[in-house]
Amino acid sequence: MTKIIYLLDAATGVFMGESLHPLDPVETERAGEPVYALLNPLLAVEDAPPNTPAGMRAVRSNGAWTLEAVPEIPEAEVPDPELPPVPEPSDPPQPTFEERVEALRTEVQAYMDAMARSLGYDDIKTAVTYAEEPAVAKFQLEGKAFRAWRSLVWEACYALLAQVQAGEAEEPSKEALIGLLPPLEGLPDPAPPAPPAPPAPPQPDEPIEQPE
Structure with a gap:
């Protein structure tokens, strides 16, 4: 039981x-x-x-x-969840001097390539390869001009950046730096325009047929 x-x-x-x-x-x-x-x-x-x-x-x-009576159980107060503080927006990191110099060098290289393309070359490196090619005098002269100009441009660019780093000159903008570079010189003169073709000689008048 x-x-x-x-x-x-x-x-x-x-x-x-x-x-x-x-x-x-x-x-x-x-x-x-x-x-x-x-x-x-x-x-x-x-x-x-x-x-x-x-x-x-x-x-x-x-x-x-x-x-x-069943006693009422008080509901436990659930505290509001604490949200993490919202971080204050911070300024983006500024580029270093080396990064700004590299950007200026890139701008100078793009400028020289654009100048070479204006004369029909792929870039300035392609134009310089014609400096020792005598087959076409015009291309050789342009190649020599671009080769010399390239050296002068980099010499002026690095000299200015060295002054900036030493605190002797203000750091230029990309646009201002291009205006401080030496001009491209030594290009051959453009070929003179061809003279106009002489006028065609006058044609003799055809005889007028007389009626029979």
């Missing part, structure tokens, strides 16, 4: 649930029949609690069951 016991909260006497009544193994073996263990009345009882309506709970007090 199975018996049900009713568990209690030892501190408050509140009904906690049901369980099977444990047997006393020693007494059961001695008696030859089930003998249930003694109960601690603070932890379990054999009489069932009354029906408990919603919002109520059964409590064991002074050997009897009573009903009481």
Whole structure:
């Protein structure tokens, strides 16, 4: 035979649930029949609690069951999550002197290439290759002019940048640097225009046929 016991909260006497009544193994073996263990009345009882309506709970007090309202559990206040501070916008890093110098060198190289392309070459390196090619005098003269000009340009560019680094001159903008470079000289004079073609000689008048 199975018996049900009713568990209690030892501190408050509140009904906690049901369980099977444990047997006393020693007494059961001695008696030859089930003998249930003694109960601690603070932890379990054999009489069932009354029906408990919603919002109520059964409590064991002074050997009897009573009903009481289930106390409301205050909701724990959940603090608002702390958002990380928004970093203040910072100015973008300024380029170093070496980076600015490299940008100026790139601008100078692009300027010389553009000058060579204006005369039909791919770039200034291509134009310079014609300096030692005598097959076409015009191309050779242009190649020599570009080769000399390239050396003068880089000499002036590096001299100015050295003054800037030493604090002897202000750092120029890309546009201002181009205006400080030596001009391209030594190009052959353009071929004179061809003279106009002589007018066609006048054609003799055709004879007028006389009627017969």
